[in-house]
C-alpha cells in the first residue's frame with residue numbers, strides 16, 4: 001500500500017487551498033479526498049439542494065436586519081475557531097483526531113462560529129447570516145460527512161439604544177414575528193442554575209426575551225421549510241391526508257460561546273434528528289468584539305440536515321454526487337421554488353457488509369495521538385478516516401459491533417462492521433474485498449493494531 005506518513009506527514013510541503021498557499025508542519029492531517037472538496041462550495045452552486053436550502057432559510061432572515069456573508073474562506077486560525085469562542089485549551093474538539101489542521105495554528109474551520117467575533121466587530125447591521133463549508137473528522141453514517149455546510153445566524157440589540165427598556169424592545173420584536181401553528185415540545189426552563197445558567201450581566205427578563213426571539217425565529221425557519229415540503233407533496237401525491245404531522249422539540253445543550261443554549265431536533269425517518277445548536281451569546285465575545293453594550297443570540301444549522309428533510313434525501317453522500325440522476329432533479333428550482341419536489345431515489349444497490357476485528361496496539365499511549373508508528377492512542381475517528389480514504393463514497397456506514405478486554409493481558413479487542421454500498425452502481429464482492437483488504441492493511445500500518 002501507499003505510505004501515508006511520507007505522503008502527508010513527514011515532508012511538510014506547503015499546500016494551496018482556494019489560491020492561497022500555507023506552510024504545513026507535523027499537525028497537518030488533511031486527506032487528499034477532503035482537500036479535493038474545498039473548491040466545491042455546494043452552497044454557491046445554483047440549483048444544488050444545499051444552495052436552495054440556503055436560499056429558503058435566508059428568506060426567513062431578511063435584509064437589512066440580516067447581512068449575508070457566503071464567501072468567507074474556510075482556512076481560519078485556532079484563535080478564531082476555538083479561543084475567541086471560549087473553548088478551553090484542552091477541549092476535545094481541538095484534537096487532531098477531530099479537526100483537520102494545516103499547521104499548529106491554522107485549520108479548516110469546524111463551524112461557522114469561527115467568524116462570529118469578526119462579524120460582531122464589523123457590526124454593520126443588527127444581524128448576520130454566514131453560509132459556508134465546514135470540516136470535521138467524524139463518524140460515518142447517513143447523516144455525517146467530513147465536509148458539510150452550516151449557516152450561522154446572529155441578532156443583537158443595543159443597550160445604548162434602549163436603556164432600561166431593553167427587554168420591552170426585544171419583546172416587541174418577538175410580537176412582530178409571524179405566527180406558526182407547528183407543534184413544539186419545549187419542556188425546558190428558561191434557565192437552569194447548573195445546566196443552563198443565566199449570564200451574570202443579563203437581567204432575567206432580557207435574556208428571556210432574547211431566548212424567546214431566538215426560538216421563535218428558528219421555529220419559523222423550520223415551519224417555512226415544512227410548508228415547502230407540504231406544497232411539494234400536494235402536487236405529486238394523492239395521499240395528502242396520510243402526511244405525518246411535523247414534530248419538533250427543544251433540548252438543552254452546551255456551547256462554550258452561548259448560555260443558556262439549546263438544540264432543535266426534528267422527528268425524521270423514525271428518529272429525532274438534531275438540526276441546529278443555538279443560544280444567548282456569551283457577553284465575553286461581544287466585549288472582545290468591542291460591542292459590550294450589545295446583547296443577542298446566535299445559531300448554527302447543518303444545511304445538509306435541513307436539505308435532507310426538505311427534499312427527502314436519504315443519504316448525506318448524495319450531496320457530493322455529480323451523477324445527473326441526482327443533479328437533474330433540482331434544475332430550475334433556485335429560480336422558481338414552486339418547482340420544488342421530493343427527491344426520487346435511484347434504485348438502491350445491494351449492501352456488502354465486511355467485519356474487521358483487531359487488538360489495539362500496546363498499552364502505553366503517546367499524548368498527541370502521535371506521529372510515531374505503532375503504539376498510539378486509539379481514536380475511532382482515525383479508523384473512520386482510513387475507511388473514507390480507501391472507500392470514499394462507497395462506504396455507507398461503519399458501526400462498532402463488539403468490544404471487550406482480555407482478562408489476562410488487559411488488551412482491548414474491537415470489531416467494526418463496514419457496510420460497502422455505492423449509491424450509483426452495484427459493487428462486486430471482489431471490489432468490496434479489495435477495499436476491505438486495503439483498510440485492514442492501513443489499520444495495521446498506521447494505527448498499529450493487531451488483526452485477529
Ligand code: FA5
Pocket residue numbers: 110111112113136138143144145146147148150152255258274275276277278279298299300301302303304305
Ligand atoms: C456547532 O457547530 C455550533 N457552532 C452551533 C452554534 C452556533 C451553537 C451558534 C450556538 C451558537 P454542532 O457541532 O452541534 O454545533 O453543529 C451544528 C449542526 O451542524 C448540527 O446540529 C448538525 O445539523 C450539523 N452537523 C454537525 N456535524 C455534522 C456532520 N458531520 N455532517 C453533517 N452535519 C453535521
Ligand code: MG
Pocket residue numbers: 263274277
Ligand atoms: Mg451538536
